[in-house]
Amino acid sequence: MTQENARVGGLSGTSLNAPSEGVLWEVLAGDGEIVQRGQDIVKLMNCGSALVTLSVPDNVYNRLRVGQTAKFRLDGTEALYDGTITRIAGAGAQTIYRNLAVSPSEKHLERYDIALLVPALREDTHLRCTVGQTGRVFFDTRPLDWLRDILN
Template sequence: MKYALRIFGLLAVVFALYVIVGEQLVGSSGDAYVNTRLAEIQSPTDGVAQLALGPLGSRIALSEAIGNIAPRADNSLSFLGPEQQRAIYAADLEANATQPGTEPAAVLERRIEALDRLIEEQRAHLLAGQNTALRSTANGIIWSINAHSGQSVAAGDTIATLADCDAAFIHASIDQRLYNRLKVGDNAQFRFHDGPVLDVTVALLAGTGPRSLIETLAISPTERLLDGYSVLLTSPALNQQGSCPLGRTGRVVFSEGPLSGAGEWFSGLGLR
């Protein structure tokens, strides 16, 4: 019995070493994390922003209303007629106080009040007819806010930037040797640190650039990751309703390791 326990212990150690070494020798990334592309909400016209945005980091749905762009008051040329007439009546009212025989003050005051109402009605009608709605351009997270209510904006100005949760992917950095073995469509696994394992597919071999690609991503890689070769991988599980694990880290395994068969066996039992 004593010898049997020793043999069993020795086999356990050998198997553990086999697993550790085998997992290290398969093609895998040094670092990987969940990333996504950015989507901008831009002003469709010149005007004044009137916003109803949530705070940074809050979720937002595709086409959700976030406010509108109102026309600037100085563009309302239709107000000039009534406003000019009001100014004339106001001047007459002031003159009536110092010069006898001019139009009665009460009549002038009533005319000024009527013009005030007309001007206000015209202004409300113009604003109601020309406000341009602003809506979210993605299902995602509010990543940055570039304007505030009451701010004057021009057509094309960025109002807010969203991290698009429907376009999430795995951003991995690997060495040149492994990079040259891969092709688009290859299957792999993304293993979250202290989390589940996802089946993923190589979608883009980005290599060492272009840098313009990095500028479109929500999370910029560190300088250390930029020293490697970038690979982007997708998985339907990343874009499930309500799932948006941006920034979660892990490791991508591109080849089958010693425990790959065991993983499939556990999956069949519903234990993974």
């Protein structure tokens, strides 16, 4: 019985070689299911980049450009992380979320979609490969930023 348990236990998991660093996000095929060549069987979350998505009203959207810098702050922290706008999409842009881990809410889709690349998030071991964190994004310098810098 012990040998059989060891044999079955050895079949219950395996290493997975993937072209990027990541974690298993979702299993799409069930145990014992017959799968076809080319069929998706798992989804992996890529931990090699840190993408922050957000929605903005049209008056902010109209001032933004791809490549523009921004700052991101996680809720409950004071650290600001540098980011760069990598995608600007119009309202109702649900198709761009097809391959992302978190889908937008209906309220989010009523506004305009922005994506930031924030490299420092992937370099922080506590924040690496996290999903669903909330925070604030700052696109412009604010009038009291100089005072905030002194206080920090």
